[in-house]
Amino acid sequence: MTAHKEEMLATKKQKSGSSKWNKFLTMLQELGKALQFPVAVLPFAAILNRFGGLGISFAEEGSVGYWISYIIQKPGSVAFDQLPLLFAIGISFGLAKDHRGEVTMVAAIMYLIIILMTGEHGIPEMLYGNVLTFEAHEQVWNADLGAMETVINHYSSLMYVGTENSEGIYVGATYVLNVGVLGGVVSGVLAAVLYNKFKEIKLPAALSFFGGRRFVPMIGIVVAMGLVFAFAITWPWIQLVLMMMGQAVADPTNPAVAIPGTGLYAFLNRLLLPFGLHQILNTFFWFQMPINGDVIDPITGAISETDKWINGDINAFAGGLNTSGLFQSGYFPIMMGGVPAIALAMIFAAKKDRRTEVAGFLGGVALVSFISGITEPVEFSFVFLSPVLLLVHAGMAAIFMMITTAMQIQVGFGFSAGFIDYVVSFAQSWGLSTHKGGAMQVVSNPLMMLPLIAAAGGIYFFVFSLLIRKMNIQTPGREEDGGFTTEPVEITSNSGSAAVVSTSKGTVSKADKYDVMAEKFVAAIGIDNLESIDNCATRLRLVLTNNKTIDTAAIKAAGAFGFKQLGDQALQIVIGPDVEHVANSMKRIKNV
Incomplete structure (x- = not known):
């Protein structure tokens, strides 16, 4: 082979690799966009769920107040209870090229097949029923004897969690295998892929009725059956590891793991922000990672249910778990204090003749960050101008996330860490802090978030003001060419x-x-x-x-x-x- 041919082959191979990478980045962008469809349901659902649940806690069962609270709470809880299905529907619709509704039906069917066949007494038990088993001494009624008798049953740790009595003996078991949001995401993505590929397929005349879009549900069911076996083979082992990780990281009483774990998550979250890939990271921690704990009454702080597993930190907080909120709390100082302070620092760092102009748009988006927790307009004003500012921002986000974890402050959100979600989550957070008792009840109180927000604002303002001026970073209003259009x-x-x-x-x-x-x-x-x-x-x-x-x-x-x-x-x-x-x-x- 000549040197010229070798060079042409190398160039072709490089272009092919570049094309595949570009396609992968585009696909990730599309997935990140599609994830916004189901997430958009959560803010209002969280408000209904939290206030309705609070009313139910106060009201006497069967009273007018109880039923009003019930009517408010239940529509909100549906969104969280059926979140994987919403992900399947929303993602499929978002990724379908023509955004037609038929694809959502395919995604829903695929997801329902997966959860039905991977549920209790399904395919996973056929494969792993005798793997990593434990004994449970259960009391069952013997009709012949007319009395209760103890029966020893065996359960696989890949699918069940044992219930212990005061003597440490398992007296029952709960099926916990759950493909969760991942099942919804996979169903939504594959439904869209199948729809985009086969929506215009042409079949022989005798079968033409089943051509085009009508063909997609059929191929979707076939693919779903394959997915069932893929999940049944791999997911029990993956979930076992995730459960161990969730028990270690999502546990405020285990600071040696929880503090660096949540800090690393926050650091990576902000670093991925410029690429729009942070939503994929959030999906795992907020909606998928199994979290175990006791359910806490928001009014009394008493335990109402023990040893419960819930998938995802947002769902766990909505469910009142005492181990929830660690992957959310640290964002409140950042989004209510830090990011608005960045905007303020950029306003004061702008040239004097440009300051009013810059304040006009940065002031507005700073207020949006404080109220709703939407930070991107402020962050995108500097993340591409200076890698240093991005790293500092990611580092400080990690620090405040670790501080809230160390203080065991647990405040959750339905959409983002703004003032609205802080108010909505306050009662549940108060109940979690009351449950701790003693000094930790004071340290972990949601009111402690307010000085943290103020501290984040002050530190961010000082650090960003210093760096912008010392490094002469061309933030809005400091550009040599003016940066913005000032004439009609x-x-x-x-x-x-x-x-x-x-x-x-x-x-x-x-x-x-x-x-x-x-x-x-x-x-x-x-x-x-x-x-x-x-x-x-x-x-x-x-x-x-x-x-x-x-x-x-x-x-x-x-x-x-x-x-x-x-x-x-x-x-x-x-x-x-x-x-x-x-x-x-x-x-x-x-x-x-």
Whole structure:
């Protein structure tokens, strides 16, 4: 082989590897976006569940107050009880190319098959019923003797957890094998893959009725049967390891593991933020990891149920487990104190003649972070400007997460760690702290979160102000070229009409501001360069023919807080909570 041919082969191989990596990054972006569909249900569901549950605790059973609280609480609890199914439905819909509803039916069928056949007395017991067994001395009624008798049954530790009596003898067992949210995610992803591949399949004339989209449920059922055996073979072993990890990390009384474990999680979470992959990490800890503990009454702090397993930290907190909340509490100082302080530091670090302008948008998103816990608009203002600031942010997030773990403060959320969720979770958190008693009741009280929020705000403001000035980081308002559009910009829309807007001087716009922003983005990207347009909670998630040809300066000038290119095709543009309006406008421009 000649040197030229070897070089061509190496180049081809490199391009192939690069293409696969780009495709993988694009797929991860799509999955991260789709995860937002089921998660969007949780904020309101958490409010209903928490306040309704609190009312039930206060009211006398059967009273008017009890039934009102019941009506409020039950719709909220449904979202948490059926969360894996919501993930299957939401992810399949988000990943389907045409976002049609048929795919959600396929995902639901696949998930229901999986949980039915991996449930108690299902395929896992057929495979592992005699593996890692333990004895349980159970009392059963003998009709012939007319009395209770002790029967020794054997259960596999891969699927069951034993119930001990005061003498340490197992007197029963509970089936705990649960594919949980992972089963919903896998069902949703595969349903979408099958739908996208077979939705236009053509069958022979005699079978044409079952062609196209009608073919997808059939192939989905076949694939689900294969998934059942895949889960039945592998998941019992994986869950056993996860349960041991959950018992070690999600346990405030085991600080040697819990403190560094939660700190590492927070550090990785913030590092993955720029790539939009933190949602995948969150899905495991918030919705999948098995957590064991006692259920605590939020009013009295007394134990109402012992030795209960719940999948995911958010679900465990909603269920009142005394070991819950460790993967959520540390975010409250960051999102209510730290991130707003970053915005304040950038405002004061801006040039004097730009400070009012910068305060206009950074002040608003700082308030959004404090109230709702949505931090990305602030974070994307600096994460791509300086790796140092990103590392410092991740490091301080880890520190405050470890502090809340060490203090055993347990505050959960339904969506994010903002003021709304703090108020909603306060009663449950108070009950968990009351249960501890003694000095820890004071240290772990949810009111202790307030000085932590203030401390995080002060430390963040000082550190970021110092670093921005000392390192001359070009945060908003410090750019040498001005950074933002300050004069009216004329844009010609598809209809030919002009729209005049201004980002700083209040010029009256002849078009909806979202339409204007969308037109700027499309012009900066190229209408023929756009392959797909979607969004999550705060970002446009775009797939382009080539993301290297875009006008990055124009994207920033159009009002983006930041953007991230993944591979050669994926592009994320951070807009804020109103991103959906921009996405809809871009779709109208693209006619999709």
